[in-house]
Amino acid sequence: MIRVKKIAHAAYETPDLDRMVEYYTEILGLTLTGREPGTAYLASTIDHHSVVLHQGAHARCVRIGFQIGIDDDLDAFEKQTAAHGIRTERASDPAPGIADMVAFADPKGTVMEVLKPGGFASQPFASKGIVPHKLGHVAFFVRDVKKATDFYCNVLGFRVSDWMGDFFSFLRCGPDHHTINLMQADEDRHFHTAFELRDWAHLQTACDFLSLNGYKLLWGPGRHGIGHNLFAYHRAPDGLITETFAELDRMNEDLGYFEPRPWHRDRPQRPKVWAKDHTASNYWGILPSEEMRR
Numbered sequence: 313m314i315r316v317k318k319i320a321h322a323a324y325e326t327p328d329l330d331r332m333v334e335y336y337t338e339i340l341g342l343t344l345t346g347r348e349p350g351t352a353y354l355a356s357t358i359d360h361h362s363v364v365l366h367q368g369a370h371a372r373c374v375r376i377g378f379q380i381g382i383d384d385d386l387d388a389f390e391k392q393t394a395a396h397g398i399r400t401e402r403a404s405d406p407a408p409g410i411a412d413m414v415a416f417a418d419p420k421g422t423v424m425e426v427l428k429p430g431g432f433a434s435q436p437f438a439s440k441g442i443v444p445h446k447l448g449h450v451a452f453f454v455r456d457v458k459k460a461t462d463f464y465c466n467v468l469g470f471r472v473s474d475w476m477g478d479f480f481s482f483l484r485c486g487p488d489h490h491t492i493n494l495m496q497a498d499e500d501r502h503f504h505t506a507f508e509l510r511d512w513a514h515l516q517t518a519c520d521f522l523s524l525n526g527y528k529l530l531w532g533p534g535r536h537g538i539g540h541n542l543f544a545y546h547r548a549p550d551g552l553i554t555e556t557f558a559e560l561d562r563m564n565e566d567l568g569y570f571e572p573r574p575w576h577r578d579r580p581q582r583p584k585v586w587a588k589d590h591t592a593s594n595y596w597g598i599l600p601s602e603e604m605r606r
């Protein structure tokens with residue numbers, strides 16, 4: 313099968329577009345690469361955009377873009393998707409930097425935009441704000457975690473990296489431990505969007521910078537068991553949660569285990585089902601606040 317290889321972008325609706333553009337540029341340190349009436353494009357480095365913001369009634373994630381490989385055929389991917397009984401739409405030049413795209417909805421209604429990588433935009437890293445390496449992953453609460461997990465694996469070619477119990481799946485589409493994570497809940501909605509930082513020192517600088525600008529942490533810093541990433545969560549001005557992270561596990565697909573790290577307790581560390589306890593959510597012991605579920 314043709315598998316998606318990388319998360320390309322995530323698109324959100326937000327009630328106060330200017331406020332969120334200010335947050336993404338001044339606080340997170342992404343570069344504003346395009347602005348149209350009601351829409352803003354923000355990027356980290358090599359892509360034209362990794363975040364799209366649309367003026368909307370309430371804050372929510374509406375679309376996620378994924379790239380297929382340079383040798384993969386988008387026509388064949390569309391056929392493969394249609395064979396699952398999924399209705400697809402094809403679009404040429406749907407947005408800056410995207411030449412050709414297949415779009416369809418996932419089980420919770422988020423639009424998947426699968427695209428062929430075009431040219432590189434290659435803007436420099438921003439010189440103000442947190443300045444993440446890249447968009448890392450997007451997490452969702454879902455009504456049917458098994459169905460949604462199967463969809464990402466069977467239609468888009470994701471692989472399961474880990475489960476927490478039978479209610480929280482972590483899925484990869486490249487070497488990074490997770491690009492999509494899905495938690496069973498009584499509603500379908502965005503949980504958090506995560507950006508990768510360089511290292512622990514960068515995470516500390518980010519936490520201080522957030523604090524200086526009036527952003528309080530919801531949870532962290534800590535080290536997740538699942539994925540083993542250092543993490544710190546805060547809430548963006550429109551209410552959606554942002555995670556900053558570093559040191560996420562990376563899979564060696566040919567060997568079937570994650571690159572060995574001193575903090576791993578399994579040697580080798582392979583995909584598995586974790587018990588729901590503090591070792592899965594935070595090795596350092598502090599469990600998430602209730603605020604994380606709002």
Ligand SMILES: [Fe+2]
Pocket residue numbers: 449451504506555
């Ligand atoms: Fe996360």
